[in-house]
Amino acid sequence: MFGPQKGATPEQAAELDEAMRAYAALLERPGGPSAGGAEANSSDANGLRLSERPGAGAAGGLGFALLRLGARIESGAEVAARATGLKARIAGADWVLTGEGRTDAQTLSGKLPFRVAEWAAAEGVPAILVSGGLGPDIEPLYETFAAVFPIVGRPSTLDECLAEAEDNLTRTARNVARLIKTKT
Known part of the structure; x- marks a missing residue:
């Protein structure tokens, strides 16, 4: 979302988004790597996977990485x-x-x-x-x-x-x- 504001061209932003989607899919696939008690294919009460949760995309995906380690995202x-x-x-x-x-x-x-x-x-x-x-x-x-x-x-x-x-x-x-x- 904020890539273009930080200087990424639309093409670079699309490339970064695709790379992050591939990374998330790898970590969330059944039997994929797990860390901090977070199940690789776990969903929350709304059926959202870690990569779909609010805040997961924050700071270039840092939110997702922290969720994978068992963190709780807050505003x-x-x-x-x-x-x-x-x-x-x-x-x-x-x-x-x-x-x-x-x-x-x-x-x-x-x-x-x-x-x-x-x-x-x-x-x-x-x-x-x-x-x-x-x-x-x-x-x-x-x-x-x-x-x-x-x-x-x-x-x-x-x-x-x-x-x-x-x-x-x-x-x-x-x-x-x-x-x-x-x-x-």
């Missing part, structure tokens, strides 16, 4: 929220500011900023998203976020982004603060 957003008390903090906030390195429609697939915005919406708190870069398909994000700000304001090389990071962040923070000031 990283939920773990982070519990560890930081985030939901209680959102409940007492006027605004929520969240961000990520690159934003596109995949953000709505349950990535942390989307989950933060969902929790904020449940409390009636507007959420603002700040991102290192925006993809071309961000229009659906405006249904979830009060505003979406890219940090980089013009086409730039990585070296330029790094050299101008402080100025870019300052400008973006100023814009966010001005928005909040006009809405409070």
Whole structure:
């Protein structure tokens, strides 16, 4: 899912997907290798094999490998929220500011900023998203976020982004603060 966002061409993503399907089939075939008490051909209560379970494809298939070792998959957003008390903090906030390195429609697939915005919406708190870069398909994000700000304001090389990071962040923070000031 996130291969193209990380730089894989559509052809490379298809090749990687096929290789991962073949790997999963090998490990899940009857009599296949077993580890950590996970049966090679076991299914969960919904009839899903390990490779079909939510989170199995996470981190390039790391979720599947961990399931094979007997791990339990949990939402990283939920773990982070519990560890930081985030939901209680959102409940007492006027605004929520969240961000990520690159934003596109995949953000709505349950990535942390989307989950933060969902929790904020449940409390009636507007959420603002700040991102290192925006993809071309961000229009659906405006249904979830009060505003979406890219940090980089013009086409730039990585070296330029790094050299101008402080100025870019300052400008973006100023814009966010001005928005909040006009809405409070």
